[in-house]
Amino acid sequence: MAFKSTILIVPGLGNSGPQHWQSIWQQQYNFTRVEQQDWETPVRADWVETLNNAVSQHNPQDVILVGHSLACTTIAYWAQKFNIKIKGALLVAPSDTEADTYPSGTTGFSPVPLIKLPFKSIVVTSTDDYYVNFERAMLFADAWGSELVNIGEAGHINVSSGFGHWQEGIELLKRLDQ
Structure with missing residues (x-):
């Protein structure tokens, strides 16, 4: 199956290992990965510039971003700063950088931007999810103007939650690729 759009994979904190659905x-x-300089102690300004x-x-207009975890916040900050209309974004397991459960070591990712994104988006x-409670995820989706897809008890939608290829995610991506 071929995608019409340019798909950019945008991993979160720690990057996505080889068994993660983003890497698969x-x-x-043959999607393109956005390679950040520092995966472990990221600085928002650097991540936003690298994404831009x-x-x-x-x-x-041909770009779809596929963000996971901290990448969702990065994408929101990027949209706030540059206001570029892309084709869309699949925002999976957005982490709450303001929550007590969020890991330390990141700089500048708080507060989470609550702005309407200038492009179509789906929040999954x-x-x-240990890194965001459902109410906050709903708040992010609503503020961003995103469609919200709740996939039930699925943890952080990563390898440790049992997500490898993740065909349901591909189906959501196809909807943005139309």
Whole structure:
């Protein structure tokens, strides 16, 4: 299956290992990964600039961002700063950088921007994500103007939650690719 759009994989804190659905999708569909300089102690300004550089290498109207965890917040900050209309964004398991459960070591990712994104987006969340409670995920989706997809008890929608290829996610991505 080929995608019409340019798909940019945007991993979160720690990057996405080889068994993570983002890495599997990247390899299987030849998507492009946005490579951050510092995966462990990220600085918002750096991540936002790196994302902007990656998007600017393509026709923005053809770009779909696929963010996981901290990347969702990065994408919101990027949209707030640059206001570029891309084709869309699949925002999976947005983490709450303001929560007590959020890991230390990041700089500048709080508060989470509660702005309407200038592009179509889908937020995918679960009811038992350690890094965001369901109410906050709903708040983010509502503020961002995103469609909210609740996939039930699915943890942080990553390898430790049992997500490898994740076909349901591909189906959501296809909806943005139309």
